[in-house]
Amino acid sequence: MKALQYRAIGQPPEVVDIDTPEPGPGQVRLKVTAAGVCHSDEFIMSLPENEYIYGLPLTLGHEGAGVVDRVGDGVQYIEEGTSMAVYGPWGCGLCYECSSGRENYCRNAAKFGIVPPGLGAPGAMAEYLIVDSPRHLLPLGDLDPVQNVSLTDAGLTPYHAIKGSLEKLPSGATAVVIGVGGLGHVAVQILRAMTAATVVALDIDEAKLNLATDVGAHYTFPSEPGAVDLVRDLTGGRGVDALFDFVTNQATLDMGQAMVGSQGDQVLVGVGAGTLPVGLGATSAWETSIRAPYWGSRSELFEVLDLARGEGINVHTEVFSLDEAPAAYEKLKNNQLLGRAVVVP
Ligand code: NAD
Ligand code: ZN
Secondary structure (H helix, E strand, O other): OEEEEEOOOOOOOEEEEOOOOOOOOOOEEEEEEEEEEOHHHHHHHOOOHHHOOOOOOEEOOOEEEEEEEEEOOOOOOOOOOOEEEEOOOOOOOOOHHHHOOOHHHOOOHHHHOOOOEOOOEOOOOEOEEEEOOHHHEEEOOOOOHHHHHHHHOOOHHHHHHHHOOHHHOOOOOEEEEEOOOHHHHHHHHHHHHHOOOEEEEEEOOHHHHHHHHHOOOOEEEEOOOOHHHHHHHHOOOOOEEEEEEOOOOHHHHHHHHHHEEEEEEEEEOOOOOOOOOOOOOOOOOOOOEEEOOOOOOHHHHHHHHHHHHHHOOOOOEEEEEOOOHHHHHHHHHOOOOOOEEEEEO
């Protein structure tokens, strides 16, 4: 089968021919219908050799959807031909966190070497994908896989981040999204669907700010230090109640810290290299909470899919074939994508 693999440190990913995998006991094989291109892929491919821990060659794709094609021994209750979304942050299924669906924080993942598809295990940028357990599949039902595959990360991650701040976002509150890319443009929609807050979006790129307006942001501003006063003015000087940073370089962290008001949340979702000083006398407003969430829980992915059915969360997609996938990554790297690139093998 064809697959998109990261094969050598610092080199662009390549389309290669590899053996079609067979599902082992307890596993499910999907015929992939769609796979999303995430900035985290670009991040791991930018790592130097001594920091790269994902194995080579790595079949990319941690946002996956597919149709059940074959099941391994012992797999029950799952019908061939069912259209599924893949829950990516695989865990052991046995520990306390996994038992409450929070496999993204599995206690045993490191011990057992459990890694997500596309971030260690072979991912969804291929004609077929092996899913380690039916537990990691959610029926898509009527949702179109190409339009919705990115809800598995670009939807789930902001959903989880925002859910943790809902009590800070009653009507009259202000929420800020920094970085209106794949995750950020879905974050704006989730905020509009789940809160009555005023939603402000910041980005360095005008096309992204226009997309933010199209998907429901009340205000947009260029992401630069001057935005601090503009946003503070919008809140009558009080500051922002919850801020979601999908960039987290030093500039956005500093800007965010200066915008968030007392008892507000500064939520760090990006994997940028900035850091924040914390503590009494640090520059945050009183009683600010800072969180750095990772992906989301299984039950939250059910909730995101339901939200998409009900509220019409629309991922803005640019579609590429598997042969075109290297070009999608090139566009991602150059910040030339709007919304999410989706690969259809
Ligand atoms: P993306 O490339 O689609 O979007 C990034 C956006 O940020 C772009 O619109 C870009 O113009 C904008 N941007 C860049 N510099 C900026 C700045 N200084 N100020 C404001 N905007 C700026 O990326 P994505 O796929 O949406 O991922 C966003 C981040 O989230 C990445 O760092 C990714 O690795 C990370 N991520 C984290 C998790 C998690 O679980 N914590 C999950 C998925 C992705
Ligand atoms: Zn991701």
